[in-house]
Amino acid sequence: MEVMLTVEGLEKSFKNKKALKGITFEVRKGEIMAILGPNGAGKSTTIRNIMGIMYPDKGSITFHNHQGKEIPRHKIGYLPEERGLYKNVKVMDILLYLADLKDYPLDKAKERILMYLKKFDLEGKDKVSIDELSKGMGQKVQFIGSILHEPELLILDEPFSGLDPVSQELFKDEIRNLADNGTAILLSSHQMNLVEEMCDRLFMIQNGQKVIYGTLDEVKTKYANFKCTIRGKNSLQILESIPKVGRVEQKEESAVLFLEQDVDPTSWLKDLPSNVVVQELKMNRISLHEIFIDIATNNNLIQEAGELDA
Template sequence: MEVMLTVEGLEKSFKDKKVLKGISFEVRKGEIMAILGPNGAGKSTTIRNIMGIMYPDKGSVTFHQHNGKGIPREKIGYLPEERGLYKNVNVMDILLYLADLKDYPLHKAKERALMYLKKFDLEGKEKISVEELSKGMGQKVQFISSIIHEPELLILDEPFSGLDPVSQELFKEEIRSLADNGTAILLSSHQMNLVEEMCDRLFMIQRGQKVIYGTLNDVKTEYANFKCTIRGLNNRHELENIPEVVRVEDKGESSILYLEKDVDPGNWLKQLPDKINIHELNINRISLHEIFIDIATDKNLMKEGSEVLA
């Protein structure tokens, strides 16, 4: 798969604080790549270096064999976390203005604007000012502005913020459609369930350093052990004594058993004592949300020092 964006050895410091420490990853054509990490990890600094809002102290950002100030920004779409549409300008005018800044033909921009306004249930809103829109409507217009010029690389920073579930589904469908049609997408979000559902690969950063990089399946296989959720009243001590159980979380009428790495779920289930009270049982790998929390809080409850390479 063609590599659209290459970030290599990125380093950035502000005064005496080193914010990025040798960040490297790729984004390929037609894939959705997640960049994850807790607040302050370095995600926004990485994105700003890609966008040319700032430049790294060391390392490089390459897009289509261009780097630094030579990157063709008109081929990149960007939805920032901090929303910034002009409030006293009407919706169509702001969309056409932003398309013009990307040297995109205005007649095509108007056609695409009307198409997307209809798709996102904003038909008839093109003449009202941005300040009259609800937060969710404003988010839709901001999203349209980031894709109206048909970018080859799309960077989305918290795209689902302020959206109701129906609007989230619309965004998810459109993001998938863009990727299916060849757009390379770099997505940053704290909503791990959506990331887990949508993304092909992920890059997780903590304190300016890479901690995880690879496909979701590779990450889960390498980093996330199995857990077993049992609904039913049981003695915690008895559950802790089951072979290959690392720890137990008591949730009242249910318990979560975290298992050792490389456990075979089928064989492990055969070891459950007959006296265990089971109304319902579910066994699966630890979620991306749990991996994120473990890294962000330094609990080290999972595999220490784990790193998955793409």
């Protein structure tokens, strides 16, 4: 798959604090790549360097064989986390203005605006001022502005924040549609369930450096050990004595048993001691949300075998 964006060895400092420490990843054509991390991890700094809002102290950013100030920004779409549209400007006017900034033909832009307004349940809102729209409607308009000029690379920073479930589905469908048609998408979000549902690969940052990088399947296999939830009245001592259990979280008559790395769940269940009381049992892998929380809080509870790269 063609590589659209390459970020290599990115370093950035602010006064005495090193915000980025050798960040390296790539985004490929037609894929949805997640960039994840807790607040202050370096995600926004990375995105701002890609967008040319600031420039790195070391390292390089390459897009279509162009680097630094030579990157053709009109081929990149950007939805910032902090939304901002001129409040007293009509929807059609602000979107045409954004298209013009990207050197996109205005006659074609107008056609696409009307098409997208209909698609996002905003038909007839083209002559309405931004300040007359609800927050969710305003987010839809800003999203349209980020994709209107048919970007080859689309950067979305918390695109689902504040959206109702119906609007979330609209955004998800359109993001998938863009990827299916070849747009390379870099998506930053704290909503791990949506990331797990949508993204092909992910890059996780903590304290300005890479901690996870790979496809979802690779991350799940490497980091997401199995866990077993048992409902039944059992003592903590009995549960902790079960072979291949790394740790136990117990609450009233329910317990979650986190299994060690490379445990075969079928064999483990067959060998479950007969003195364990089981009223209900569920076996699944640790979620991306749990991996994120573990890394973000430096708990180091999740076992993994070495560094993951893709």
